[in-house]
Amino acid sequence: MAAAVLGDAGAVHFVALTATARFTAVQTGDVDVLMRNTTWTQSRDSSVGMDFGPTTYYDGQQLMARVSDGFSGSSQVADIDGSVVCTNVGTTTEKNIAEAALLAGAEIKLLGFETSDEVYETFIAGGCDITTTDGSALVGRKAKQMPADQEWVIFPATPISKEPLGPTYGQNDSAWADAVNWTVYAMIIMDEYGVTSANVDATCATAEAEVARLCGGDGELQTAMGLSADAFHQVIKQVGSYGEVYDRNLNPVGLYREGSANAGWLDGGLIYSPPAR
Numbered sequence: 540m541a542a543a544v545l546g547d548a549g550a551v552h553f554v555a556l557t558a559t560a561r562f563t564a565v566q567t568g569d570v571d572v573l574m575r576n577t578t579w580t581q582s583r584d585s586s587v588g589m590d591f592g593p594t595t596y597y598d599g600q601q602l603m604a605r606v607s608d609g610f611s612g613s614s615q616v617a618d619i620d621g622s623v624v625c626t627n628v629g630t631t632t633e634k635n636i637a638e639a640a641l642l643a644g645a646e647i648k649l650l651g652f653e654t655s656d657e658v659y660e661t662f663i664a665g666g667c668d669i670t671t672t673d674g675s676a677l678v679g680r681k682a683k684q685m686p687a688d689q690e691w692v693i694f695p696a697t698p699i700s701k702e703p704l705g706p707t708y709g710q711n712d713s714a715w716a717d718a719v720n721w722t723v724y725a726m727i728i729m730d731e732y733g734v735t736s737a738n739v740d741a742t743c744a745t746a747e748a749e750v751a752r753l754c755g756g757d758g759e760l761q762t763a764m765g766l767s768a769d770a771f772h773q774v775i776k777q778v779g780s781y782g783e784v785y786d787r788n789l790n791p792v793g794l795y796r797e798g799s800a801n802a803g804w805l806d807g808g809l810i811y812s813p814p815a816r
Contacts, residue, residue, distance in 0.1 A: 540572060540718070540722050542773045542776075542777040542778055543718060543722040543725075543766060543770040543773065543774050544718055546767065546773055547777075548773075548774075548778050554569070554570055556570070556573070556575065557627075557629075557653050557654055558627045558628065558630045558653075559629035559653065561573055561575055561577065562587055562588075562589065565588075565707060565708065565709055566588050566589070568709065571708065571715070572706050572707065572708045572719055573706065573707040573708065574706055575707075576598070576672075576673055576675075576676060577704065578631045578702045578703060578704060579591040579594065579705065583707075588709070588710050589707050589709065589710060590707070590709070590710050590711070590712075590716055591705060591706070591707050592705050592707070592708065592716065592719045592723060593705055593706075593720055593723045593724060593727075594703040594704065594705045594809075595704060595705045595706070596703075596704045596801060597701075597702075597703055597704075597799075597801055597809055598673040598674055598675050598698075598703070599673070599699070599700055599701060599702050600631075600635050600636070600671060600673055600674065600698055600699050600700040601674040601677055601694065601698050602614075602624075602636075602669050602670070602671045602677075602693070602695070602699075603662075603669065603671070603677045603680075603691050603692065603693050603694075604619075604668060604669050604670075604691070604694070605668075605689055605690065605691060606690040606691070606692050607689070607690070608668055610692050610694065611694070612692055612694055613695075614692070614695065615695050616639045616640060616642075616643040616645060616695065616699060617644060617645050618645075619640065619645050619647055619668070619669055620644070620645035620646055620647070621645075621647075622645075622647050622648070622667075622668040622669050623648045623667040623669070624640075624647050624648065624667060624668070624669040624670070624671060625650045625651075625652065625662050625666070625667035625669070625671075626649065626650075626651060626652070626670065627651065627652060627653070627655060627672065628651035628653060630672075631702070632671055632673075633649065633651060635671075635700045636649065637649060639699045639700075650666070650667055655672070655676070655680075658670055659680055659684055663684065663686060663689070673702050673704070674693065674698055675789070675794055677693050678693065678792050678793055678794055679792045681693065682791075682792040682793065683792075705723070706723065714764070717764050718764060718765070718766060721764065721771075722770075722771070723781075723812075724812040724813060724815065725753050725771035725774060725775075725815065726771075726774060726775070726778075726781040726784070727780075727781045727803075727810055727811070727812040728749065728750075728815055729750070729753065729771070730780035730803065731803055731812075732749075732750050734750060734775060734780060735775070735779060735780055735782075735783055736775055736776055736777070736778070736779045736780070736783060739772060739776050740776065742754070743755070743756070749814065749815050749816065752815055753771045753772070754771070754772045755767070755768035755769035758816075781810065782796070782803075785801065796808065
């Protein structure tokens with residue numbers, strides 16, 4: 540978004556926010572856009588006072604436990620009966636696991652923490668039996684923090700919830716929403732055409748139709764949005780297409796697009812953009 544709006548991908552200030560502080564930061568304008576694992580829900584889209592951009596990652600809540608405690612990849616929510624479960628306060632995760640345990644007939648003790656680091660420090664130390672959040676976050680924490688003397692397992696295979704994640708911003712600012720949304724859409728469309736940071740200059744020099752418009756050529760719509768004509772050209776050149784960003788950040792922890800909901804629509808996934816015309 541910095542590349543699209545300001546022409547410089549480095550012109551961004553990142554603010555670390557806890558789950559409970561994130562919405563206030565959006566509502567007060569302390570941050571222009573929230574790029575956190577924030578699930579798009581009905582209440583957040585209405586009474587909380589935020590608008591949501593395109594879903595950039597389709598996630599789902601899962602649980603993680605130690606194999607030494609008798610859990611495996613085939614474990615189910617019913618198997619956590621009697622367990623102490625750690626998670627973040629002020630998240631959909633709390634409600635999801637409470638409801639899932641109730642429906643499965645499992646009695647649990649839920650411990651809530653302000654930060655994710657506190658959750659995993661407690662889990663590693665044995666202060667809880669289970670930790671739960673979006674599956675992607677569990678995969679990342681397992682890759683980064685699993686001690687050599689422990690083996691962690693993620694379950695159930697089918698997530699217990701739908702967690703569509705993407706950019707979030709203040710309500711009723713359509714010009715800013717257009718800039719945010721179409722930055723995402725441009726990255727998705729360019730990915731569909733195989734345009735990357737490595738070939739975008741050459742591609743834009745001879746592009747036609749939809750790609751040409753996104754590059755800033757004849758028929759471009761970026762200037763009508765208040766952006767420079769080559770805004771999305773700069774996005775791909777400086778940051779990359781959707782696939783590049785995904786692969787660069789998620790492949791190293793074992794998350795791949797192939798066969799998942801995050802594959803492009805042409806490959807059977809849900810990542811899809813309106814046409815740029």
